[in-house]
Amino acid sequence: EAAGGGGLLILESCESAGDGLDADGLDAAGLDAAGLDAAKLAADGTRVLATSRCPLPGSINLHLGPLDRPDAVALFGRHAQRHGVDVAATDRDRALADDVCALLEDEPLALVLAAAQLHRTSLPALAARLIDAGGCLALTAEDAAVPPRHRSLRSSLGWSHQLCTADERLLWARLSVFSDAFTAAAAWRVCADERLRGAALTTALEGLHRQSVVQSQANGRRPGTWYRLPRTTRAYGAEWLLRLGEEPAFRSRCLEWSMGADLDPD
Incomplete structure (x- = not known):
């Protein structure tokens, strides 16, 4: 029951709701299009909590980013205890737990999956394995008890990948050559070609950002908007770049850009 009376309806993964919630949001039209009775929900005082990779119109949107490091360590520790491992037993264990959180960029699903490995591997071995993003x-x-797409990071990212347009998937792969933050101008210089150029590239970048595949971040040293791919998202894109046979060409283009390009976003 929701605070203040009435029920609470939880809707997951609304980005995959076809022409319903993802297009119309949580207003009456969107709820009705998704097969829900908006009038009855309102009459019953039912509140709707929805999860989505994209902001939903007609709703109060709360962006959920990575956890703060203390919260990330606490989450990892709680799930590790379910497998009989105390990650706070010694100073070394606490340092290794912090390393695991850092390597997984404090993402909750990744931390839960990492803790699940501790029933068959040691904490030092887990931390060493995660140094490689492929690990x-x-x-x-x-x-x-959980959906298949939440049982591995590759499956979770694959779910997001399937929901992207063809141009977004292509740009995701090519952006994986950036090891650090980049601007829209840098994305143009490195990733554009006859398959992805002009408005198509801009639209694809905006789409990846809207879906939280690409994150924006402040750069105190330089003005403008800067973007980055989270570590595991970049590794997934790199796998696709290799499958596409484009890895050598676009890594070379990124190297040329990093060595000689003007980094001013304007």
């Missing part, structure tokens, strides 16, 4: 993608946990 992060390989994190899995068998739990019938």
